Amino acid sequence: xxxxxxxxAKTVDWGNGLSRxxxxxxxxxxxxxxxxTVRAGTKSRLEYRNHLESCYCIAGSGEVIMDDGxxxxxxxxxxxxxxENEAHWLVAGPDEDLNLVCVFSPALRGDEVHDLxxxxxxx
Numbered sequence: 001x002x003x004x005x006x007x008x009a010k011t012v013d014w015g016n017g018l019s020r021x022x023x024x025x026x027x028x029x030x031x032x033x034x035x036x037t038v039r040a041g042t043k044s045r046l047e048y049r050n051h052l053e054s055c056y057c058i059a060g061s062g063e064v065i066m067d068d069g070x071x072x073x074x075x076x077x078x079x080x081x082x083x084e085n086e087a088h089w090l091v092a093g094p095d096e097d098l099n100l101v102c103v104f105s106p107a108l109r110g111d112e113v114h115d116l117x118x119x120x121x122x123x
Contacts, residue, residue, distance in 0.1 A: 002027055006035065010110050016042035017097070024110035032108040038062065038090060038098040047087035051104045054081035060098035065089040074098065 002023065009020040020035040036055070038044070056079045064072045064080055067087050072080055082088065092098040 002029075009035065012111065016044045016092075019102075021108060021110050023107065025107035026110070027107070030105065030107060032102075032104040032110075034102045034104070034108075036100045036102050038092040038100065040092050040097050041094045043089055043091045045087065045089050047085065048082065048104070049085055051106060051108065052081075052083065052085070053102060053104050054079065055100040055102040058099050058101055060096045061093040062098040063091050065091060074100075 004022050006020060009022045010024065012019045012021060014036075017036060017038040019037075021032060022035065023029055023031065023033040025032070038060075040060070055074075057074045057076050059076055061073070061075045063074055065088060066072075074080065090098075
């Protein structure tokens with residue numbers, strides 16, 4: 001049994017926000033669980049080459065923009081799942097942080113960060 005509260009989760013500044021990593025590879029469950037904050041007004045180009053990701057919005061608003069221009073509005077109660085390692089833009093609304101609960105498979109090591117200066121920030 002693993003029980004962690006927010007103060008015990010590993011916190012990583014990933015560039016345009018914070019990722020609080022409740023479960024990581026060392027926990028042995030095969031996936032990661034994070035509480036992710038995307039800073040208001042930021043736009044991040046992301047691509048997970050080694051992981052699948054699903055996110056559930058619990059606060060704030062924003063959008064996911066795919067490379068083909070498709071836009072998916074994200075508001076509380078909306079889940080999105082990247083099923084083919086798609087590159088995408090994650091955009092937080094201008095007035096408040098976007099807060100997501102995310103699952104990654106396979107599990108993150110826990111120390112990964114994005115290089116947002118690169119055209120495609122991947123891990």
